Amino acid sequence: MNARSHIFELAVEAWQTEEAILSILHPVMFHRTTGKFNYQLESSYSVGTVGYEDVDCDCIDHTYVRTSSPGLDSLLKREVSTFAEELKKSSGLKSGQISLEFFQRKRTRWPFPPENIPWEVWTVRVEIVSLANESERLGWREKLGEVLCEKTMYVTEVMNKHEFVPKMPNSSDLELVFDTSFHDVQPHLFKVCHSTANVGSQGVGVNTVRRLLKDTLAI
Numbered sequence: 001m002n003a004r005s006h007i008f009e010l011a012v013e014a015w016q017t018e019e020a021i022l023s024i025l026h027p028v029m030f031h032r033t034t035g036k037f038n039y040q041l042e043s044s045y046s047v048g049t050v051g052y053e054d055v056d057c058d059c060i061d062h063t064y065v066r067t068s069s070p071g072l073d074s075l076l077k078r079e080v081s082t083f084a085e086e087l088k089k090s091s092g093l094k095s096g097q098i099s100l101e102f103f104q105r106k107r108t109r110w111p112f113p114p115e116n117i118p119w120e121v122w123t124v125r126v127e128i129v130s131l132a133n134e135s136e137r138l139g140w141r142e143k144l145g146e147v148l149c150e151k152t153m154y155v156t157e158v159m160n161k162h163e164f165v166p167k168m169p170n171s172s173d174l175e176l177v178f179d180t181s182f183h184d185v186q187p188h189l190f191k192v193c194h195s196t197a198n199v200g201s202q203g204v205g206v207n208t209v210r211r212l213l214k215d216t217l218a219i
Contacts, residue, residue, distance in 0.1 A: 003118040026066035061145035083194040094128035096196035
């Protein structure tokens with residue numbers, strides 16, 4: 001099975017990196033998280049609730065939604081923070097990508113461990129740019145918020161499509177589909193991968209940022 005792949009490209013100033021990435025990954029994770037399953041029988045269960053929180057960004061004119069789970073939030077922030085620090089320290093063009101990959105496990109014959117099979121991957125390609133003055137920074141703070149709104153709308157459209165997601169499991173197969181390590185919620189099995197190597201894209205670039213700002217001011 002080929003995993004569905006969704007790729008976003010962002011240009012950010014260094015101080016905006018973490019918020020911009022979390023503005024995409026958190027809404028995706030919210031849609032791929034359920035309440036805790038409580039099984040009465042092998043295939044009969046009830047599902048707990050999933051809370052949500054609105055998060056106002058400090059560095060971008062944007063608000064995003066995240067799952068109300070301190071543990072899940074902490075994990076995503078830790079992964080994104082590690083990537084952001086590596087990105088800032090990289091030499092030359094400061095670009096890289098971070099991916100949120102959802103997978104399911106397939107049992108194999110003893111003594112081999114279960115096989116992880118990806119079914120959906122969300123990738124954010126990031127390039128750090130340096131703007132010349134405070135006017136450009138304020139303009140990009142607003143424009144980046146508009147860009148993230150568009151990407152959030154895309155996420156919502158994808159989630160509303162009738163595409164493959166692993167079927168709800170019986171009790172014995174729960175950990176083949178969901179991550180049960182969180183006490184308050186139950187996301188689909190996932191992992192976060194990141195790299196600051198060349199990602200095979202020209203990126204957005206500071207010149208494109210300035211052109212977008214110029215077009216915005218012209219309007």
